[in-house]
Amino acid sequence: MEEHFIPGVHNYCDRWCDRCPFTARCRVYVSEQEFSEDAKDPADPAFWQNIKKNFEGVLEMLNKMMAEMGIDPEEMDKLPAPKPDPDIQALEIAMREKTARYANAVDDFFRGNAPYFEEKGEELEAQIQDGRPVDVEKWQFFQDAVDVIRWYQYFISAKIHRAVNSMEHLEEFDDPKQSDSNGSAKVVIIAIERSLGAWEVLSRQLPEKHAEIVGLQRQLQYLHTELCRLFPDWNAFHRPGFDDEPGQTMRLDFNPN
Ligand code: SF4
Incomplete structure (x- = not known):
């Protein structure tokens, strides 16, 4: 075993x-x-x-x-406890505020649009009851996109916190590309890209919510750009399993391209 x-x-x-x-x-x-x-x-x-x-x-x-x-x-x-690096601490606080802003904005989006989603659900139900054709796959994809957004909503914050905090320990790794910091950055960048793709699915299916969704995507794009700047080698990190056998990954990769 x-x-x-x-x-x-x-x-x-x-x-x-x-x-x-x-x-x-x-x-x-x-x-x-x-x-x-x-x-x-x-x-x-x-x-x-x-x-x-x-x-x-x-x-x-x-x-x-x-x-x-x-x-x-x-x-x-x-041994005396090492002094935290004030630059890293300041960066961590700044990133924490931005990720919390995104997580709260996601909650606001779903809470504020609850009546709208309810109405959509009723429309769908009426469509089924009338025997009109329903694109089941499209709605399953939609539900999957919502699940992706919800799953990563707080995960992004936790992983950015870890990636930035671990910057203090870069010298402990023979290969900085394989540092915990770089690995955490890779995981969170993937989560952001999947979330961006998932929002794109929602935007296409709910065109009247496009403006709201663009605001959320902009927040994610900002975090993505900032992480790529802080961790330019993020993609060089090798994740055990996931980077050895990517063909086995079952999760939908939302790719807006
Ligand atoms: S089963 Fe997969 S997702 Fe769950 S802890 Fe293990 S590696 Fe992570």
Whole structure:
């Protein structure tokens, strides 16, 4: 069984396990399936016992790795904490504000247009009841686009935060292109591109909402440009699994071109 797992595949994925082609080869997914339902509920003590068990496992692995590298954890504890880079901190705050603005704008869009979507749903229902033809595929694609937007809405913020924060640790990587920062940037840039494509699907199907959607796409385009400027080598990062067997990717790649 062990040899089927792809080492580190879960480190640079989008955590959308329901749509992931690597579930059977992902150690995180497989171990999560072993949890009882109680262990998935934060209100249940089993959930916290499980977290504790996982934490102990990670700590043990880290201590082993440090021992192999000749690092004494007790000596490390005595070292002064590194000072955060003020430029990176300022950048992180600026990006956090912009991603929060996008996430809130997405909520506003769906909340503000709830009556409009309800009306569209009723029109569709009437169309079905009257026996008029319905383009099922088109509406499924539409629903999929909404799912994509919703899935990445907060993910983008979390990953940008990680990409920028990890810039402080670039020198720890022999190859900066394979740094955690560059990998996180790659994952978030892909998420932004998919979100842009998904908004394009909505825009085509809801032409009367075009102006609102363009405003959201502009926010995403700004983030995309900024990330490409900060991480010019983002595409050179190699994601375990996803960049080895891209032909297996099941998720729809929304490509407006
Ligand atoms: S690699 Fe796939 S299965 Fe594993 S955590 Fe990421 S999305 Fe889920």
